[in-house]
Amino acid sequence: MECLAFDRNSETFNNKEKDHVRDFFPDLKCGWAYAAQCIDPADGNVKVLNLKKKLMEQIMVAADDLGDPT
Structure with missing residues (x-):
């Protein structure tokens, strides 16, 4: 909702x-909350991952530090 x-x-x-x-x-x-689509390695299906604001911010900081994965 x-x-x-x-x-x-x-x-x-x-x-x-x-x-x-x-x-x-x-x-x-x-x-605050975020929803991200991810692939579950256990069954290979796409699922929705619900994240709180702080966890999403930490993921974004880590992604910035790691750089472009391509």
């Missing part, structure tokens, strides 16, 4: 739109 208080363009929580998540799920809070 997407939090409408989050603005994708500015990547901030600006609360301009009504946040329906709080109406239907009052115990949940909106937060």
Whole structure:
């Protein structure tokens, strides 16, 4: 479920739109997360990997340090 208080363009929580998540799920809070497609080496299938913001940032820093793999 997407939090409408989050603005994708500015990547901030600006609360301009009504946040329906709080109406239907009052115990949940909106937060940063990323989803990446990856290949599972166990079965070779494409799967969705859910990552928290901090882990995704660390992966991006490591990728920068390693450079272009091609």
